[in-house]
Amino acid sequence: MQKIVVLALLAFVGISCHTQRSLSTKKPYATLIDTSAVFAHNFTGMAIYDVAQKKTLFERNADRYFTPASNTKLFTFYACLKTLGDSIPALRYTIKNDTLTFWGTGDPTFFHPDLKNTRTFDFLKSHKASKYFYFSDGNFGNQPMGDGWAWDDYNDYYSAEMAALPMYGNVVRVKVAQGNLITQPVIFENSFYKKDEGSNVVRIPADNVFLLPKALLQKNSYQQDVPFKTSTGLTQQLLIDTLRKNVSLLHVPVAKEAKTLYSMPSEDVYRLMMQESDNMLAEHLLLLCGATLKDSLSSAFTIKTITEKYLQDLPDKPKWVDGSGLSRYNLFTPRSIVKLLEKISAELPAQKLYSVLPVGGQSGTLKNGYKNTEKPFIFAKTGSLGGVYNLSGYLVTKKGKTLIVSFMNNNFNQSTTSIRKEVEKILTWIYENQ
Missing domain, CATH: 3.40.710.10 (DD-peptidase/beta-lactamase superfamily)
Incomplete structure (x- = not known):
């Protein structure tokens, strides 16, 4: 047998x-x-x-x-299709008395330069009932960069870092128009230093210090996206600068009673990720x-x-x-x-x-x-x-x-x-x- x-x-x-x-x-x-x-x-x-x-x-x-x-x-x-609904979850939040506590979901659309979405900003900016705002990163268990990424890609737009609450696509959009330097977000405008050589903006690897070749200021038009170094402290600064409100930090898990705020249609985000092969969107959608x-x-x-x-x-x-x-x-x-x-x-x-x-x-x-x-x-x-x-x-x-x-x-x-x-x-x- x-x-x-x-x-x-x-x-x-x-x-x-x-x-x-x-x-x-x-x-x-x-x-x-x-x-x-x-x-x-x-x-x-x-x-x-x-x-x-x-x-x-x-x-x-x-x-x-x-x-x-x-x-x-x-x-x-495919993971998104099996997990997410028609709209992108933007924040998890609780409101207790006069305190609003919120957690990021990894939603990459908050002031993303190529997506028109202000839902998260409108919610936080217009929330009048709370005096105190707390942002917690207690649900973030990831490294800023992925396993096996090439370290020397850090300055390229396609290597934007990961964060619990990404903002502005986690890049500084650098523009030169008629010899004038414009940065988005504006919080980085004083972080640029001129240099004699080079043809593109380069960030110092370990810090948010950017070197700007003088030759770029001679151009009538120029644009470059440079990833910034993420941290919870920087997220706090960006929130304060954007909302014009004091935001304090916590490091606690998402509360069981937390509610969900939704931002924009999922399909619009998928389309940009797939058609333009946007790495930042892909990484944060996975998160x-x-x-x-x-x-x-x-x-x-x-x-x-x-x-x-x-x-x-x-x-x-x-x-x-x-x-x-x-x-x-x-x-x-x-x-x-x-x-x-x-x-x-x-x-x-x-x-x-x-x-x-x-x-x-x-x-x-x-x-x-x-x-x-x-x-x-x-x-x-x-x-x-x-x-x-x-x-x-x-x-x-x-x-x-x-x-x-x-x-x-x-x-x-x-x-x-x-x-x-x-x-x-x-x-x-x-x-x-x-």
Whole structure:
């Protein structure tokens, strides 16, 4: 009996391996990859799934792990869909007698420079019944920067730090107009020092001191976002400066009786995160999920909870460590991303889902490509780091078939532009011919 079981298992493994080989060598998809001179020296993985037939059409290295870069935001997006409602929770708060105590939820929209939302400000500013305002960071259990982030990216807009109550996108927006320096928030206007050399503003790594090249003041127009160094003390200063009220600090957990203030429609925030690949929004939305699940602002807690509750059926266990994909510790397989995209499509109608994602030739990170077809056909998230370019999403063919595609490229030593154009060429062929 034991011998029969062993033989049956070996036969199953043989059939499975044969199926994988068949899928990985199936023309014409394999030919498109194998004959590409652009892909000759990089590591390429691809998975294509037919939604209507519920059938995998092609796999190449689909069970191998890749650095996903901003394809990680698809996981964050799914976490939000399973956790958050139609509106973003902005604050948790209690009112006792003449005292208002509030906690951040990680809501990234408070004075975010690219989102129009004043709900939190209006609530705090107009609250006349309370004489005393207390802000507590007792629910924040995260580090300001994610595991595996590159330390020398600290000055770049895409590496904004994390905080319990982010304000202004956690960046200083520096503008030069007709030789005049303008900063938002204005609290930093006296933190800039001129220097002779350089072509962009640089923050001192450990402090909120900014060096401004004199040459920038000669420009008629200039803009740069520079992350500021976050702290609870700075949050207090920003609140006092913005509200024109005294705000004291506490370090206590969220009270059981705390109520929730909501800020703006969730979909508007998702759209900016996905289309512009906004890392700050992604990281804080992941924290926001934790705050909703357990009043705990912790990326690790959110990832663990979402993975255990909703992602046990992925073909390959994901290594998921941050919300944005800045970390090279993230590792996903193409076929797991395809499965995730199938799960996402079950949460939203196609029209709404496609409006959130970048659209080929029309919006977001795909705006400048995919223009040589009669109508848009690719609705997908891109992801790029040095030596990394991936695209995962939904492809609607000329014949009206909906395919889910994850096309991942790692470890190349050429321009990202050349890889991106080759991906576009192959996906356009699939649109035209499948």
